[in-house]
Amino acid sequence: MLNNDTFYPTPVPLIDRMIAKIKGRPQTVLDPAAGMAAIIERMRDYSTMDSDNRYCYRPYENCSYSAIEIDTNLQAILDKKPFVSLIDTDFLQYSGRDHFDLIIANPPFDRGDLHLLKAIDIMYRGEIVYLLNAETIRNPYTHSRKELAQRLAERNAEIEFVPDAFKDAERQTDVEVALIYIRVERTVEEDLFAGVEDEAQECDATAAKQDWEVATKHRIRDMVADYNRTIDIGTKTILDYYKNYNKIGKYLGLNCEAKERLYERRDDLTSLVRGKVNDFIKSVRLNYWRQALELKEVRSRMTTDKAKEFESQIQKRQKMDFTESNIRQFIVNLINGYEGMLTDAVTKLFDKFTIEHCYSGGIVEENIHMFNGWKTNQAFKVNKKVIIPIGYRLSDGEGPFTYGTYGHRWKANSWKISEKTRDIDIVMSYFSADTDYVPIADAVAAALDRQESKNIDTTFFRITCYKKGTMHMVFKDDDVLRRFNIVACRAKGWLPMDYGQKRYEDCDEETQAVVKSFEGIPQYNSNVKRPLFATKPLLAIAA
Helix, strand or coil, rough: CCCCCCCCCHHHHHHHHHHCCCCCCEEEEEECCCCHHHHHHHHHHHHHHHHCCCEEECCCCCCCEECCCCHHHHHHHHHHHCEEEEECCCCCHHHCCCCEEEEEEEECCHHHHHHHHHHHHHHHHCEEEEEHHHHHHHHHHHHHHHHHHHHHHHCCCCCECCCCCCCCCCCCCCEEEEEEEEEEECCCCCCCCCCCCCCCCCCCHHHHHHHHHHCCCHHHHHHHHHHHHHHHHHHHHHHHHHHHHHHCCCCCCCCCCCCCCCCHHCCHHHHEEEEHHHHHHHHHHHHHHHHHCCHHHHHHHCCCCHHHHHHHHHHHHCCCCHHHHHHHHHHHHHHHCCHHHHHHEEEEEEEHCCCCCCCCCCCCCHHHEEEEECCEEEEEECCCEEEECCCCCCCCCCCCCCCCCCCCCCCCCHHHHHHHHHHHHHHHHCCCCCCCCCCHHHHHHHHHHCCCCCCCCCCCCCECCCECEEEEEEECHHHHHHHHHHHHHHHHCCCCCCCCCCCCHCCHHHHHHHHHHHHHHHHHHHCCCCCCCCCCHHHHHHC
């Protein structure tokens, strides 16, 4: 059982009673206190007979399921369930614009009244099925309970009291619960358009474009503000269009909408507007989450492999509401897994510098220096100078390229150099708090344009390019090289995981032997307890 005093998993018989309350055919479902998604999973598997009792079918199998969960451990469980989208972390702070056909939940009993009031507030048209502590209904002594009692009465809510509902549950309690059902009926015509003149307001597209161009340069707060402005403008535009649909629908389609939709599919106007608004919000949210992932502090630390992995996260994030708290939570999650992500990238680059390019008779056996590792004598680290192939060969021969020798300039494949060196730049930046650096590819291209191929200066290396297609790279900062080697060698088990945390005198004999072979006592002791990575940029935007 997870360490959560308010988490009481809903037993299946009780979930079935909740599902039996549903009268419509919801397409979009929200569980705002999802836990481990027990209610959602049961809904997907729930089967019933058709109206003529001829065959059994699953009416909710293909619904779109969204979840909100405040417990981080439960969030991690939900993230592994592909059939549910985690859209926020705190329902009481939720400000999303999505519309749901059904909100169904078993919230924490001590906040059940606030949860249900929130569900009523955000439900435009659809059904609400909630479990509450029976005392919340029977004893309305607080302001929120009194407000809830009034709103339940106004909406003719169905209330069924269920004793011993959790008697045989996974986590037992003798609390009596109230099973509440509310049907919310509103229409666009009756509500959104009340008192509005039959004229559409003109939208200033130029101003919107200018706002967009400025907002792309802003930080998180401004991005969220611009996101909300965009949603407001777009929603208003959609509503304005449909307010005048009877007049202009036959002449003008919204986003190339088929003119037959209202008539052939017989959708009512409310469903059509809701669908359009939801589609619009998803599209905008996807774009803004992509911007968040493009924040310099995030993208500048991603190697090619990690960038591909995070691109897949964008598709998941498009259903998570775009708020400051959610963006910062994403950054916090990134920080929590930051060292693991960086270690993985460092290890891959270490392998490229050593294993991948240290073949017998090859060009870069000098890339490595052997040392007596921890529990092994097969350990090695990267030398101050490394040699990598860049896949370009002008002609046979040795030595740096000199212009005029062959009567023409070396036209390097800059895209290939960039591809091979981008991850080197990024990994080296892990060891520097400053993410601004001179990329290797840019420095090499500029030097070749000046007809220079020796001692090319970059932020982390001095480089010489050789005509046989190799690049000799000398580390400029011994401390960066040291920390790079420590991270990689710890990951490979050649250094103990607590390497550098104790003074040499306090280490056991085996570790002392490793220290002597790896770097020597003076250098080791001068770096005790120094951090290996620079995390300041990420921490700054998560603050």
